[in-house]
Amino acid sequence: MFKRLREFNEQTVTVNIEGEDVRVPLGETVAAAVLVHNLGYTRTTPISGAPRAPLCMMGVCFECLMEIDGLPNTQACQVQVAEGMKIRRQQGVGGSDA
Amino acid sequence: MPKTYQLVVIGAGPGGLCAAITAASLGLDVVVLDEQPSPGGQIYRGISQTPDDRSALLGADYQRGADLVAAFKASGAQYWPQTTVWSLNSRREIGILRQGRASIIQAERVIVASGAMERPVPFLGWTLPGVMNAGAAQILLKTAGVVPAQGTVIAGTGPLPLLVAWQYLRAGVKVKAVLELSPGTNLWRAAPYLPGALVAGDYISRGLKYTLDLNKGGVPIYYGVSRLQARGNDRIEAVEYGWDILGSDRRETIITDSLLVHFGVIPRTNLTKAAGCQHIWDRGQQCWRPQVDRWGNTNVPGIAVIGDNAGIGGARSAEHSGRLAALEAARSWHLISTQQRDRQAHNDLKWLRKDLRVRPFLEALYRLPDSLLVPPDDEILVCRCEEISAGQIRQAVREEHGDPNQVKFYLRCGMGPCQGRQCAPAVAQIVAAENKRPVADYTTFRVRPPIRTLTIAQLANLESSES
Ligand SMILES: Cc1cc2nc3c(=O)[nH]c(=O)nc-3n(C[C@H](O)[C@@H](O)[C@H](O)COP(=O)(O)OP(=O)(O)OC[C@H]3O[C@@H](n4cnc5c(N)ncnc54)[C@H](O)[C@@H]3O)c2cc1C
Ligand code: FES
Numbered sequence: 001m002f003k004r005l006r007e008f009n010e011q012t013v014t015v016n017i018e019g020e021d022v023r024v025p026l027g028e029t030v031a032a033a034v035l036v037h038n039l040g041y042t043r044t045t046p047i048s049g050a051p052r053a054p055l056c057m058m059g060v061c062f063e064c065l066m067e068i069d070g071l072p073n074t075q076a077c078q079v080q081v082a083e084g085m086k087i088r089r090q091q092g093v094g095g096s097d098a
Numbered sequence: 099m100p101k102t103y104q105l106v107v108i109g110a111g112p113g114g115l116c117a118a119i120t121a122a123s124l125g126l127d128v129v130v131l132d133e134q135p136s137p138g139g140q141i142y143r144g145i146s147q148t149p150d151d152r153s154a155l156l157g158a159d160y161q162r163g164a165d166l167v168a169a170f171k172a173s174g175a176q177y178w179p180q181t182t183v184w185s186l187n188s189r190r191e192i193g194i195l196r197q198g199r200a201s202i203i204q205a206e207r208v209i210v211a212s213g214a215m216e217r218p219v220p221f222l223g224w225t226l227p228g229v230m231n232a233g234a235a236q237i238l239l240k241t242a243g244v245v246p247a248q249g250t251v252i253a254g255t256g257p258l259p260l261l262v263a264w265q266y267l268r269a270g271v272k273v274k275a276v277l278e279l280s281p282g283t284n285l286w287r288a289a290p291y292l293p294g295a296l297v298a299g300d301y302i303s304r305g306l307k308y309t310l311d312l313n314k315g316g317v318p319i320y321y322g323v324s325r326l327q328a329r330g331n332d333r334i335e336a337v338e339y340g341w342d343i344l345g346s347d348r349r350e351t352i353i354t355d356s357l358l359v360h361f362g363v364i365p366r367t368n369l370t371k372a373a374g375c376q377h378i379w380d381r382g383q384q385c386w387r388p389q390v391d392r393w394g395n396t397n398v399p400g401i402a403v404i405g406d407n408a409g410i411g412g413a414r415s416a417e418h419s420g421r422l423a424a425l426e427a428a429r430s431w432h433l434i435s436t437q438q439r440d441r442q443a444h445n446d447l448k449w450l451r452k453d454l455r456v457r458p459f460l461e462a463l464y465r466l467p468d469s470l471l472v473p474p475d476d477e478i479l480v481c482r483c484e485e486i487s488a489g490q491i492r493q494a495v496r497e498e499h500g501d502p503n504q505v506k507f508y509l510r511c512g513m514g515p516c517q518g519r520q521c522a523p524a525v526a527q528i529v530a531a532e533n534k535r536p537v538a539d540y541t542t543f544r545v546r547p548p549i550r551t552l553t554i555a556q557l558a559n560l561e562s563s564e565s
Contacts, residue, residue, distance in 0.1 A: 001355055002238065003247035005152070005269060025242070027135075027147060032242040040333060041227045047485045051332050053227035055482075055520075057234035058140070059133065059182075059550075060215045060366070062483065062515035073515070073551060078182075080135060 002035040013083040024081050031057060031064045031077035034087065042066050042076060043090040065090045099204075103129050105427055106192060106205035107175075108183050108369065111139020113405025113416030114211035115166055118175040120424035124433050128175040131194060133182040137167050140213055140233065141413045144241035152243050155268040157261075159304075160240070166417075185547030186210070188374045188398045193548060193560075200556040207400045207430065209423050210370055210388075211416070214363035214406035217385070218520040219254075219466070220473045220480045220488070223328025224359070232262045232360035245271045250356035251337045253277035253326055255464040257305055258360045264308040267315045274352055275318045277339050279361075280464050282322035288462035295459035298452060299414070302459075324469065325349070328357050362464055365407050368519065371545035374398055379538035382461040383410050384471065385523065386542060392447065393426035394419055402426065411454055418450035472527045480528070481521040483514020491525060495532040502526045506543055515551065518543040 004025075011026040017037050024033040031054045034042060041051030043065045054064040057077045064076040069086050072094030076087070105121055107114045110132035121128045130137075138145040142163025145153070153161055170177070178196060185193030190205045216231045223229065232252055238244040239262075249272030252259045263273045295302055312319060325340040329351075337357050340349040364385035367377060375396040376389045387409040394402035402423045405416030422443055429439040473480055476489025486509050499508045502525050511525060512518030518525075522542040530537035552560075 001247040002244050005243040005245055028242045028244075032238055032244050035238070036244055045483075045485060050225065050485070051227055052225060052482075053333075054230065055234060056216065056231050057237040058215065060516065060519045061218075065515060071553070078133065 015085040017087045030079045046092040100202045102204040105207050107209045109211035110137040111213050112413045113420040115170045116417040116420035117209050117424045119173040120421045122173040122175040124428040130177050131181040184550040186369045186373045200560040210403045211405045212366045217361045217364045219361040220478045226334045228334035229357045232358040235358045246356040251354050252358045254360040255280040256362040260308040273317045277323045278321045291459035294455040298456035301456045368549045372547050394423035414453045418446040421446050472531045480524045481511040484510045486511040491528045
């Protein structure tokens, strides 16, 4: 579980994480936002369905692949939150039910 | 025809920024590309956005980045943030992705400064959610002030675990333990290099300060740990660690929902490999790196590599190597003569040599034992994407798939989304160990662009922009 060191007084946006509206600071990455939201895992593997969560936060592990605004295979650690953004876990290869 | 730029610098870390500042001051047209939203690279991540209180707790070393970024902003170099390079070839055509649009630009000269990544070391349970790289957790701290909510355990080798633990201590984050996994005997191997390391700067005294502060803060540090495992079902619930020395096998468990690991950093070589640059095995750094001369030149004309991308030297060395590559670029267009280049390079070469003197000490002190380089247990997942275990890879090697690229095609190991970034080093180590040959005899996976997946729509757009 992760938390913010202090409650933000910066500008915020509202994103939707797995169906829930959440207020997050502008400029934060989607990966940071879902970690603080305690989403637990961000994707499941296509082979065994094992849950995975961000490992590197710098774009080299691809464990943070999520479905962001309907686009599967998006690296949550490389995308910043935006107003109204829809964020979902990626199940398996992703995009199958999109 | 793609648009042509005189000098393209890939990466806005300390290396790339210094290269750009110097090149711009010598009259070159410079464009700096970086996938991050703001300049600074890994060490100075988010420096221009970080609130003062957070910046203060990160330490003086971090704050140094602010001056560098200010100098860069005043330099006249163009800066394209949030621009990902997805391909580079020997003709210096660069595939970029910017605001969701893919395109190709042409550079007359390229300085690759894409830095390093944390060395992937597969161990039992490393795929469980809640296990994260320590540098990754530090990125969360630097850029978002986000920290483990219920404390954490930090395990691995190198200076970074100490630094992150120290930063957490200052931020009031509970560090349940620091587990140091380099063998105790490393200390004796490193000792002869200590005098040189002391000449290099305040590296050693800073490390000691972090350790003392952690002791004072009540953070336990355990040395010489030789076993590490993350336990849990759908996420980590506990860390098991222990020592296997002289027949004893002591095991300890810490209940935790967060484990941060770090085993040093290695150059990010996917771009330089795609471009056809020659790579060599570096015995001290225990990794492959592009082969470069003192100006960063590679075997590919017009492509230079600098900073940690060319071999791990740290942020200060990255700055020097960036300036040296910029001088060489200016010389190549006859903006300065060879004599002028050499004269202006004098100080950077001198400081670079001095700064690098800490490396043999650090490399010996934090040298990874075979038990970390070659995943010992067959059940350890090596390829996280395709879920291939060390046992499967060993089996494949025994069945005559005796080279990393053969293993890749036989098992699909390294063919998932990360394109082998996380498994390539361990696969090469397993292959070498099974064949009882030095790992330097092998190369890691071949790299084919795109090094970052593009959507069909992005590719389609790319074609229309070129025709
Ligand atoms: C996660 C992490 C944390 C670290 N933290 C510290 C620290 O706190 N203190 C310390 O002394 N050292 C730290 N280091 C070591 C680090 O390598 C520094 O020595 C220093 O940042 C190296 O500078 P550089 O300019 O060579 O590369 P970097 O600072 O790594 O900069 C490289 C830049 O290139 C960009 N880039 C890479 N690939 C692409 C691409 N394909 N397209 C576009 N842009 C790209 C990156 O976004 C990055 O901004 C850390 C390393 C890592 C991996
Ligand atoms: S967390 Fe590794 S790629 Fe995003």
